[in-house]
Amino acid sequence: MLEQFEDYLIQEGKSVNTIKSYLLHVEGYFKWYNDSFGEKPTQLYRQNVLEYKAYLQNVDKGVKSAKTINAKLSALVKFNEYLQEKGIQKDIVVSKKDNVKIQNESASLATVNKQDIEAFRQQILKHEGNRNYAIVTIMAYAGLRVSECLNLNLNDINLISKEIRVKEGKGKKERLVYINSKIIEAVKEYLKERKKVECDYLFISNKGNKIDRTVMNKVFNKYSDKITPHTLRHFYCSNALESGYSVHEVANQAGHNIHTTLLYTNPTKEKMKSKAELL
Known part of the structure; x- marks a missing residue:
């Protein structure tokens, strides 16, 4: 049999x-x-x-x-x-x-901290230039998926109103994401050097075409063995919650459902160990 x-x-x-x-x-x-x-x-x-x-x-x-x-x-x-x-x-x-129900050892999905992210961004800035630096910054501080980021058109981002309109989200759902000064300054610097070509995509290749996601995957693999596009998304969600966003606000900004976002509300192992010492 x-x-x-x-x-x-x-x-x-x-x-x-x-x-x-x-x-x-x-x-x-x-x-x-x-x-x-x-x-x-x-x-x-x-x-x-x-x-x-x-x-x-x-x-x-x-x-x-x-x-x-x-x-x-x-x-x-x-x-x-x-x-x-x-x-x-x-x-x-x-x-x-x-199936046997499994309780996560550390329910927080974020495996890197802000210092890791900033060190990674700096490596990208130094060795990859303004385009990839802007992409990584958007992913880390706006929570966009790599595909969402590469699908952005020039008119999807408004640096004055500090908004990004994500039209190609998961399930083809559109959402409005609010951005900070890190993203605004990074995109401004990139736009100064962006080629004047007949391509509506915000981020373009050296040939003036849309960037393939494999290009970005290679960038991540080159500069880190623990930070991936999805890691940046995890970081964004955890960082937003720690910064005072509500679960509903993070769900809305990240394009998550509430149940997924709740996975980020629990503390990391390190924070739990620190709290244990206070007992």
Whole structure:
């Protein structure tokens, strides 16, 4: 049965590592089933899956974390899907709802501080010039995704009213983002040297075309091993909340839903450790 399951995963286009992981975890379930009932399983039963989950949580000494248990359950979810598609069973007996809930060790998603960001920006200014410096500054202090930043048109940013209109946001939702003097000055300096070409995009390549995001990815990889475009977005959200923005305001500015923004409201490990010393 595992060989047929492997063929099914290959046909779905799963990666080699994913297939290997799924097969290993399903094989682990088969072993537990055989040890428990003295036979090989022909299909999945919900009661058995729940017993297996309890075994992983309370008995199996080799399972150390909720993430490991969830990986094993995810393999069974896929196996259940395979059994259904092949007509071996009709019902769904395991789903993502059965995953063990995980409490984040440090709920704050920001992994870098303002000093890290400023040092990174300075490296970009010194070695990459005003265009990339302006892009990085917008991402760090306006919270734009890299794609949103590169999709900006010249008329999307108003340096007088201190606003950026993001028209190509996630889900094609438009939003108005308010910007600070760091961004204004960075963009002003870039605009002084921007080529006069027939291209509406704010940030253009040396050939006068839209910049490909792979160009920016290479810039980040060149100057930092921990700061990425998404890291800057995390920093923006955490920094905005610490600076007095409400959850609703950050959600609105970043183009998040409230539930996502709430992930940034919890303190970092360092702050929790500092508070522990006050007890």
